[in-house]
Amino acid sequence: MDYPISNTTRVFPLLIFDVGNKGDHQMEQLTKRVEQLEKTTQQIQTDVAVLTARSEHFATKADIEKVRAEQGVMRVEIMGELGALEQRIDKKFERMQDQLNPKFDKIDLIFERIDQKFERIDERFNQLEDKISAFNNSITWKIMIPTGLLVLAWFVQNIVLKMS
Helix, strand or coil: CCCCCCCCCCCCCCCCCCCCCHHHHHHHHHHHHHHHHHHHHHHHHHHHHHHHHHHCCCCCHHHHHHHHHHHHHHHHHHHHHHHHHHHHHHHHHHHHHHHHHHHHHHHHHHHHHHHHHHHHHHHHHHHHHHHHHHHHHHHHHHHHHHHHHHHHHHHHHHHHHHHC
């Protein structure tokens, strides 16, 4: 297709001096310019062909909307699966809790029995401590005080009476 660059006609400057075969020289330049123009046009045609081939793979608005719709459906499906998975996990935890609660109850009973045994041991230690304290009081009153009185009597007898 030809697309004109502008509709105005070009005015070329007048040649003031015409020396020799200037027409041939201008023709050669024009030929070179046309050849260069043909090469450039050919390169442009190649580039356009490549871009046209690539554009066949471009996504349209309809393609993007389709992908968005599919993504929305997938999101809903994933959320549904996650909800179902959460429910299954909750049920498993409930079953585990139902299985573990009786075991923990048994452990609690065992600890209660152990606590009762320790309380009985504490009572026995308290009784033993009371007996030891009573025995210490008995020793004090039965042996230590009479012995102390005997030592005091001996002291009085030997030291105080002999001095007088």
